[in-house]
Amino acid sequence: MPRTTLLVMIDGLDPEYLAACPAPNLQRFARDGFHVTGGGMMPSVTNVNNTTMVTGHYPAQHGIVSNYWLDRQAGIEEYVESGKFICAETIFAHCRRRGGRSLLAASKDKLRRLLGDDTDLAFSSESPTADAVTAAGDPPDIYSLEVNGWTINAARSALKAQHYDLAFIATTDYAMHAHGPEHPESRRHISILDEALGRLVDEVPDVQLLITADHGMSDKRRMLNLPAVLRKHGIAARAVPIIKDLYVVHHSNLGGCIYLHLDDSAAIGDALGILRQTEGIEEALPRAEAAERFVLMEERIGDIVVTGAADVVFGDPTEVTLPAGLRSHGSAHEQQVPIVGYGGDFGGFEFRENRDLGRYVSERVLG
Secondary structure (H helix, E strand, O other), X not given: OOOEEXXXXXXXXXXXXXXXOOOHHHHHHHHHOEEEEEEOOOOEOHHHHHHHHHHOOOHHHHOOOOOEEEEOOOOEEEEOXXXXXXXXXXXXXXXXXXXXXXXXXXXXXXXXXXXXXXXXEEEEOOOOOHHHHHHHOOOOOOOOOOHHHHHHHHHHHHHHHOOOOEEEEEOOOHHHHHOOOOOHHHXXXXXXXXXXXXXXXXXXXXXXXXXXXXXXXXXOOEEEOHHHHHHOOOOOEEEEEOOOOOOHHHHOOOEOEEEEEEOOHHHHHHHHHHHHOOOOEEEEEEHHHHHHHHOOOHHHOOOEEEEEOOOEEEOOXXXXXXXXXXXXXXXXXXXXXXEEEEOOOOOOOOOOEOHHHHXXXXXXXXX
C-alpha cells in the first residue's frame, strides 16, 4: 500500500480552467494516471461537497446540506462550520479507528473547523501552526492568488516532517470567483497550484494522489428576490442563502440555489406554481421531492428548494447589490468537476463523482 493517500480539493476548479490554463504537472498526473470529468453534489457549494468527499456519503447521510442554514427547532439561522453537524463517520475517524494518522490543511479556516475533528493535525492559512509558518512563511491574505500555494507548501512540509497515512488539502476559490478561465490571473493562479502540487508529489515519497473540486463556477448576471415575488401573491416566505459564509468578497452571499421557508405550509402548492412560472428559475421542488432528487437530508432543507438558470443568483436587493462581473455557484450548472488520480492502484474502481474519493479511501485504502 502507498505510504500516504493524499486527497486535494481545488475549490471552484471548473473543468474550463484546466482546458484554458497550462498545468504541466496536472497534465503529467492525468497522463500517467487518469482524468475524468465527474459530478459534484447539489447544492453545488463548499460545505456540502467537502463533507461528501471526507465521508464518501451523500448529504442525506452526512447531513451537511448548505454553508448556512435555518435550524427550525431552535428558530435561528447559523453558519454550518462545526463537526457537530456531521452525521456520518469521516475518513479521518475511520483512519484513526484503523490505527492510522491523518492531516488536514485548508486555506479557509471554516473547513478546518468543520472537518478537522479526528485528525492528528489540522491547520489553515487563517489559523496556521508555528511549524507551518516556519516552513512556508507568513500566510498570504485569504483574498489572494498566493494563499493556495501556501497551503499546499505547508502541507508538503508537514508530510515530509512526519508520517501521515491520509492527508486532505483544501484550497479556496477566491481566484475562480474573481477571474474567468481565460483571464491572465487565472493562468497565474493555476500555475501556482500546479507548481506546488508538482513539488509536493516529487518530494513526498510513496504518495497516491486524488484531485478533484467541490464545484465549478459560472458568470452571474441576474438576481432574483424570491420572497418579493411570492409577496406579490400574498405568500410570506423566508429565504435562507445556502452559499452564505464569512467570505463575502468571494460571492456576496449570492448563489444559484436557495431554500425557502413558508410561514403557511398550506401555501406551498400555490408558491410552487408561481415560482415555476418565474423567469430565471430552473426548478422549484417541495422538500420531500428535493431531498429525493438531490439526496439531501430532508429535515435540514427548506419547504421549497429553488435552483436558477446558469446566470441567475438569489438575493435581496435591499441587503446586497449584484456585483458587476459576479462569478458564483450553487446551481446545477456548477456540478461538473475534474477528477484526477496519480500514483495509486485505481484499477477497477469507478470515479464518477467527487464523493468517490472518500469512498475509495474507505473501501480500498482503509477497508
